[in-house]
Every structure is written in structure tokens, then in C-alpha cells.
Amino acid sequence: MSKQPRQRTLIGFDDEIAECPDGDAATVPDEQPAQASAPSADETVYVVDAYALIFQVFHALPEMTGPAGQPVGAVHGFIRDMVDLLEKKSPDYLLCAFDLPGDTFRDERYAEYKADRSEMPEDLQPQIPNIRRVLEAMGIPCLECPGYEADDVLATVARKAEHEGMQCYVVTSDKDCRQLITDRVKIYNIRKDSIFDASALMEVWGVRPDQVVDFQSLVGDKVDNVPGVPLIGPKIAAELLQKYDTLDRVLEHAEEVSGKKRRENLMNGRESAMLSRDLVRLVDDVPVAIDWNEGRVAEIDQSAVQSLCQEFGFRRLAERLAGLTTQAEPATAQAEYRTVATLAELDELVQQLSQQSQISIDTETTSTRPRSAEIVGYSFAWQEGDACYIPVRAPEGDPQLDPATVRDALRPVLENPDIQKVGQNLKYDMVVLRSAGIALRGIAFDTMVADYLIVPGERNHSLDDLAARYLDHTTIKISELIGTGKKQKRMDQVPVAQVTPYAAEDAEVPLRLAGILQGRLQDEGLTDLYRGLEMPLIEVLAEMEFNGIKVDVARLGELGQRFGERIASLEQEIHELAGGRFNIDSPKQLSKVLFE
Structure with a gap:
């Protein structure tokens, strides 16, 4: 999911500070600590x-x-x-x-x-x-x-x-x-x-x-x-x-x-x-x-932690803290993620998708900007632990199908309003697909939007965070595939063998989250707000992003001319005050005029 990288002084404080496990330099405990393994180089x-x-x-x-x-x-x-x-x-x-x-x-x-x-x-x-x-x-x-x-x-x-x-x-x-x-x-x-x-x-x-x-x-x-x-x-x-x-x-x-x-x-x-x-x-x-x-990180005192969470009203945080006691096996170890690499496999997939009442969808693209992004691949899931990825752009020699062929094959499924669509940040996918000539219909559940309603105070609502919070599952990070900074790749430059588990997970995890989040919305009394306002708004916003805004070109040209004349006047005034012409945009020349 190229659309959203997974992921985001002190004077006068109270003198009465609660004691902490190891004290300070003035209160070194007399008792010798229990024996434990010594630190090692790989820690x-x-x-x-x-x-x-x-x-x-x-x-x-x-x-x-x-x-x-x-x-x-x-x-x-x-x-x-x-x-x-x-x-x-x-x-x-x-x-x-x-x-x-x-x-x-x-x-x-x-x-x-x-x-x-x-x-x-x-x-x-x-x-x-x-x-x-x-x-x-x-x-x-x-x-x-x-x-x-x-x-x-x-x-x-x-x-x-x-x-x-x-x-x-x-x-x-x-x-x-x-x-x-x-x-x-x-x-x-x-x-x-x-x-x-x-x-x-x-x-x-x-x-x-x-x-x-x-x-x-x-x-x-x-x-x-x-x-x-x-x-x-x-x-x-x-x-x-x-x-x-x-x-x-x-x-x-x-x-x-x-x-x-x-x-x-x-x-x-x-x-x-x-x-x-x-x-x-x-x-x-x-x-x-x-x-x-x-x-050393060890089992936490769940009794004390849960009591404090109750005192402070931290219900959701209490659940996460409770989950720290045991380490769950990553879902990817149990899931079956596969690549759809032939036309025969594509035909079989389309038949399977057409028979479903609900599917989860995600697109991999070349950019986080949906209007300019090109689709690299599609991923689908309709049951937990099973998902697939269809590559349409990939490094030379890797399996990939013709983009137009795949688009035309998937269009009946994606445009069918009777097949409900689940996903994470579906607005992005709607704009990307619209740019490719597909009108995504049947939007049913967006995990990112649901989580925002349930916990509006949370800083992040990325798939990484939702998977960790609700499933105790660590997802594959996009940075592991495309890197960061100047050496960052596009998704279509990453081998399909590496993209498949990442992309398929992007479809399968929202499917697993949907049931949990639907229950939370019901518990919080937010279902009507979610279905009556937030979900319809996704389509409205996607339409706005796709169409853009209309601008008055003549008016902008007029303003540009006016501002240009004003800038020229100011430049002339600056040169007169400086006693000669110089490049105002040059920090080196400007500093020389100001300070030397």
C-alpha cells in the first residue's frame, strides 16, 4: 500500500515524585540484585x-x-x-x-x-x-x-x-x-x-x-x-x-x-x-x-497496571498493556499469500471474486499521490489467512500481467455494488482506480475511518498501528521493501516475490480488522454516524480529489502580473539602498551586503 507508509526545560515541577525501581544516585539499594544473564552484543x-x-x-x-x-x-x-x-x-x-x-x-x-x-x-x-x-x-x-x-x-x-x-x-x-x-x-x-x-x-x-x-x-x-x-x-x-x-x-x-x-x-x-x-x-x-x-524487559505487573488504567480511564490502553504479557505469532506465518501470475490464474480469481458477497481490496502504486500514481498491482482477500496479489508492473523478468487486460478483467467485480468492498483508506484506492478507468462501487467498510471514530485521540491510524493494537500482529513495513531517503525505490522496482506478502497482507489484515472494528463501533454507539456520514463522505471526497478545483486562469494571470510589478519595484528599491545591483536570491551576496 504505497498510499500510506506504515508506520507517528524544566523548572518548577512537582517535588513529590513517586519512587521508581532503581532509585537515584543518593539512594542506591543495599541489597544485591538478583542474578541474571549478562548483557550480550546482540541485545x-x-x-x-x-x-x-x-x-x-x-x-x-x-x-x-x-x-x-x-x-x-x-x-x-x-x-x-x-x-x-x-x-x-x-x-x-x-x-x-x-x-x-x-x-x-x-x-x-x-x-x-x-x-x-x-x-x-x-x-x-x-x-x-x-x-x-x-x-x-x-x-x-x-x-x-x-x-x-x-x-x-x-x-x-x-x-x-x-x-x-x-x-x-x-x-x-x-x-x-x-x-x-x-x-x-x-x-x-x-x-x-x-x-x-x-x-x-x-x-x-x-x-x-x-x-x-x-x-x-x-x-x-x-x-x-x-x-x-x-x-x-x-x-x-x-x-x-x-x-x-x-x-x-x-x-x-x-x-x-x-x-x-x-x-x-x-x-x-x-x-x-x-x-x-x-x-x-x-x-x-x-x-x-x-x-x-x-x-531488562520482562513480564509487567498486570494487576497494578490494569488498576492504574482503570483509575485513569484508559480502556483501550489497558487492552494493549494486557497484550504485552504474551507474544502472538505473526499472522503471516499462518496465512497463505500467493501471486496471480498467469491469465488462467486471473480468470479463476475473477470467478472466485464474483461469487463473494464481501471482499477486501488494496492497490500498490508508484506514488502516494493518487492522481499521478500508476497501479503496480492489485491485492484481494475474502477469507482470513488467504489473499493474493496480481502484479501488473514489476522489474524485468518478474511475473506480471498486462495492465489493461487485468483492469478489464477486474472491472465487473470492482464496479459491482452488490459485492461489498472492505479496505484501509479506500478513498485513495477509489481515486487511483478512477484514474485507471474503474469506478469502485460497493464501498462497505474502511478500517482507517472506523478507527478514527473509535479512538479520535490516537495519533496514528495506519494499518501497522491497527494491526498491532487490535490483532497483536506485526505487519511488514513498506520501508523494508522500498527503503527510505535518497535510495528509496518505487514499488514497481521491487521484486514481485517481496511485494506479494506485503500487498496480500494489506488486503487480508483489513478483512480481519473489519469484524473487530464493527463491534467496537456498535459498543460505542457510533454505527449510525459511521454509516450515515463517514462512509458516504468517502465517495464525495474521492470525487472531489479526482475532479480537482476550477481556477480563474485570467484572474491568476492578472495577480501574477501585479505581484511581478511589485517585486520589480522592491528589487529596485533594495538595489538603491545597497548602492548597487546584486542577486537578492543569493544568500552569499545578501549576507555580504547586510554584514560586510
């Missing part, structure tokens, strides 16, 4: 920047209150993130790093450090102890250390994990942690479900991990009040470090730097740069107790 550690995630979910999600009227939105969002990590990443170890109230050594070093950070929102303060209560019930240690920030704790865990030969993923959006990147330590973005490593760092900042501290020392950080060196932005900092390698050498060669103002700032900014380096460099040996036995 993974996920260490979470707790407050970074808490603030993200607090500000991103709508307000949510529990049965007693207490705010619980941040609790729900954060714990849901922890469940996502456990379900999707299956870490061997999972730990959380917290900040403690009070000053750190950085505040003592520089009084203005993070001085502009606002206090914690009033509705968030009482949620912190509750988050820690759930973490304790889940057996996830909370690490913290007086006088240090959570980032320092993250650094300490990362280095210890690396020393033990494990792979460590630091779950944070804090750019300071990029200095921790090594072959065994990477940054995990839970929102994008993406890994940030040394190659990504070079692409974004143009520096190596060992240059991150020097890079930040030059650039500074307005949010944290790290001064840096004036007029040294990310691009210039990267160029300087590429040429001179380190901050010390940059400062030693400051007189050689081009640009009068920039050169002066570097020559006069040594003290500021050195201060900034002290502020941004993370401490990776803080005195915090790290017990791998405590951090």
Missing part, C-alpha cells in the same frame, strides 16, 4: 528522554481527563509511546531518564543557562507522579541524578551500553544527544519511527559525531541560552569544522576566516565559545545506579 537498549517525550505529547494531544476529572492526557500519550516501543521494537532493555528539580552544574557555570524556560504547565505537574507510577508497574526504571540533567544520564547509559557491547538507541528529539552517536549508539525519533546515525548527521549538519560539541559551541542555542559565537550559523560552522576539524583550531586560525565581521567575532569570541562548549558537552559518567537486571 538492544532503548533509553528514553522522559521529559522531552512528556512535553511532546502534552502539547500535541487534546486535553484528556480521567473518571475523577483529573488531567491524564500526558500520562496516556507517554505510556502509549512506551507500549509502542515494546510492541514495535522489542527492546531487551528499556529505561527512562528524568530531570530532577533544582540547579545543575551548568546553572552554576552560567546563570543564564535555560533561564528563559517557562514553568511547567499547571495541568502537567500532577501527571508526572502518575506517569512514574505506571512506569514502576511496567518495570521500567526511572534514572536521575542530582546536579545533572537527563541528557547526562542518557549519555551515561549509552556509554555503558556501548562498553557492554550492546546496541543503544537514545529516544529523544534533543539535538545535544547527537554527540553520542557511534556505530553502537544512535538516536531514535519515535514520532517519525526513524533512526538518526552518523550518515544522517553528516547530511543534516555536515559534521561528524565527534564534531557535534564544537559545532554547537560555535552556533549556540537560543532556546537554552547557549551563547555560541555571533554570526556563526550552522552552514558556516560546518564549513569551518570541515576545514579546521576542531573548535580549538578554528579559533587558532580565526584571522584567516573570510568576512570582516565574522573574523572579528571569532577572534573576540573565544571565551563565549569555550563557555558554550562546557554547556553543551554531555557528561557520560554521572554517578547514577544502572542495573541491567532492573532494566
Whole structure:
């Protein structure tokens, strides 16, 4: 399903913090931990920047209150993130790093450090102890250390994990942690479900991990009040470090730097740069107790967790937490997914489809944009555990059928309103098929739309998330087939043998979900809304997307001419003020005019 990749400060918080499994540096337990197997090189550690995630979910999600009227939105969002990590990443170890109230050594070093950070929102303060209560019930240690920030704790865990030969993923959006990147330590973005490593760092900042501290020392950080060196932005900092390698050498060669103002700032900014380096460099040996036995993922205390979920009103999350006790076998191990590779097989399939009262459908395409996407293949399912894929575009030498032949053969089935159609994000398929000359009729159930009605507060409604949430099933990820970034392929460039299980699953899983979600809609009293408004709206929106909107070309031309004249007038004024002509669109020439 090319249409939707499966997948998405702290001042003044409450001093009364619930205890967590391993305590802090001041309360190291006297008892020796139970014996457990030592960490091994093939194991993974996920260490979470707790407050970074808490603030993200607090500000991103709508307000949510529990049965007693207490705010619980941040609790729900954060714990849901922890469940996502456990379900999707299956870490061997999972730990959380917290900040403690009070000053750190950085505040003592520089009084203005993070001085502009606002206090914690009033509705968030009482949620912190509750988050820690759930973490304790889940057996996830909370690490913290007086006088240090959570980032320092993250650094300490990362280095210890690396020393033990494990792979460590630091779950944070804090750019300071990029200095921790090594072959065994990477940054995990839970929102994008993406890994940030040394190659990504070079692409974004143009520096190596060992240059991150020097890079930040030059650039500074307005949010944290790290001064840096004036007029040294990310691009210039990267160029300087590429040429001179380190901050010390940059400062030693400051007189050689081009640009009068920039050169002066570097020559006069040594003290500021050195201060900034002290502020941004993370401490990776803080005195915090790290017990791998405590951090190892194990069975959670279901009694305590379910009691807390009841207290906070987390019915759906309680079900997901209950599912963490056992690991279900992937459905793909039991399912039969096959490729329809000959005309005889196509004819047989069409006969079977024509006899069904309900089928699940999905299309694989070359683009996420339905109006320009070309169909790569069709997938169908009409009973659980059985699905097929018809390739019509594929690498040379792979099995594939003529697109027009397949389209014409399937049209009677797809346009038959008496055969009910089930799927995930059917609006996309409707537009794609309409572009190919097929009017999809008989739309009966869309799993994505149903889930949005059932849990509107959920961040993701992708097939990956629905399968994990309702079926305890891990789906094949589209990134496993087409890759990511600059090396990403089109679906028609992927071997059919790899596409078939992915595409067939895209049809079979919605079929399995449909019955569950229909029951949930009934339980929530949402069936009438779903069938009376949401489902008919799919066809209306698909029609709008296919037809597009009408524009007044003459009026747009008139506006374009008017804006063009205004731009020309402004350019002339700028050149007069600058004392000569230059390319305003050139950052290099513009900076020279402004600063030199």
C-alpha cells in the first residue's frame, strides 16, 4: 500500500515524585540484585528522554481527563509511546531518564543557562507522579541524578551500553544527544519511527559525531541560552569544522576566516565559545545506579497496571498493556499469500471474486499521490489467512500481467455494488482506480475511518498501528521493501516475490480488522454516524480529489502580473539602498551586503 507508509526545560515541577525501581544516585539499594544473564552484543537498549517525550505529547494531544476529572492526557500519550516501543521494537532493555528539580552544574557555570524556560504547565505537574507510577508497574526504571540533567544520564547509559557491547538507541528529539552517536549508539525519533546515525548527521549538519560539541559551541542555542559565537550559523560552522576539524583550531586560525565581521567575532569570541562548549558537552559518567537486571524487559505487573488504567480511564490502553504479557505469532506465518501470475490464474480469481458477497481490496502504486500514481498491482482477500496479489508492473523478468487486460478483467467485480468492498483508506484506492478507468462501487467498510471514530485521540491510524493494537500482529513495513531517503525505490522496482506478502497482507489484515472494528463501533454507539456520514463522505471526497478545483486562469494571470510589478519595484528599491545591483536570491551576496 504505497498510499500510506506504515508506520507517528524544566523548572518548577512537582517535588513529590513517586519512587521508581532503581532509585537515584543518593539512594542506591543495599541489597544485591538478583542474578541474571549478562548483557550480550546482540541485545538492544532503548533509553528514553522522559521529559522531552512528556512535553511532546502534552502539547500535541487534546486535553484528556480521567473518571475523577483529573488531567491524564500526558500520562496516556507517554505510556502509549512506551507500549509502542515494546510492541514495535522489542527492546531487551528499556529505561527512562528524568530531570530532577533544582540547579545543575551548568546553572552554576552560567546563570543564564535555560533561564528563559517557562514553568511547567499547571495541568502537567500532577501527571508526572502518575506517569512514574505506571512506569514502576511496567518495570521500567526511572534514572536521575542530582546536579545533572537527563541528557547526562542518557549519555551515561549509552556509554555503558556501548562498553557492554550492546546496541543503544537514545529516544529523544534533543539535538545535544547527537554527540553520542557511534556505530553502537544512535538516536531514535519515535514520532517519525526513524533512526538518526552518523550518515544522517553528516547530511543534516555536515559534521561528524565527534564534531557535534564544537559545532554547537560555535552556533549556540537560543532556546537554552547557549551563547555560541555571533554570526556563526550552522552552514558556516560546518564549513569551518570541515576545514579546521576542531573548535580549538578554528579559533587558532580565526584571522584567516573570510568576512570582516565574522573574523572579528571569532577572534573576540573565544571565551563565549569555550563557555558554550562546557554547556553543551554531555557528561557520560554521572554517578547514577544502572542495573541491567532492573532494566531488562520482562513480564509487567498486570494487576497494578490494569488498576492504574482503570483509575485513569484508559480502556483501550489497558487492552494493549494486557497484550504485552504474551507474544502472538505473526499472522503471516499462518496465512497463505500467493501471486496471480498467469491469465488462467486471473480468470479463476475473477470467478472466485464474483461469487463473494464481501471482499477486501488494496492497490500498490508508484506514488502516494493518487492522481499521478500508476497501479503496480492489485491485492484481494475474502477469507482470513488467504489473499493474493496480481502484479501488473514489476522489474524485468518478474511475473506480471498486462495492465489493461487485468483492469478489464477486474472491472465487473470492482464496479459491482452488490459485492461489498472492505479496505484501509479506500478513498485513495477509489481515486487511483478512477484514474485507471474503474469506478469502485460497493464501498462497505474502511478500517482507517472506523478507527478514527473509535479512538479520535490516537495519533496514528495506519494499518501497522491497527494491526498491532487490535490483532497483536506485526505487519511488514513498506520501508523494508522500498527503503527510505535518497535510495528509496518505487514499488514497481521491487521484486514481485517481496511485494506479494506485503500487498496480500494489506488486503487480508483489513478483512480481519473489519469484524473487530464493527463491534467496537456498535459498543460505542457510533454505527449510525459511521454509516450515515463517514462512509458516504468517502465517495464525495474521492470525487472531489479526482475532479480537482476550477481556477480563474485570467484572474491568476492578472495577480501574477501585479505581484511581478511589485517585486520589480522592491528589487529596485533594495538595489538603491545597497548602492548597487546584486542577486537578492543569493544568500552569499545578501549576507555580504547586510554584514560586510
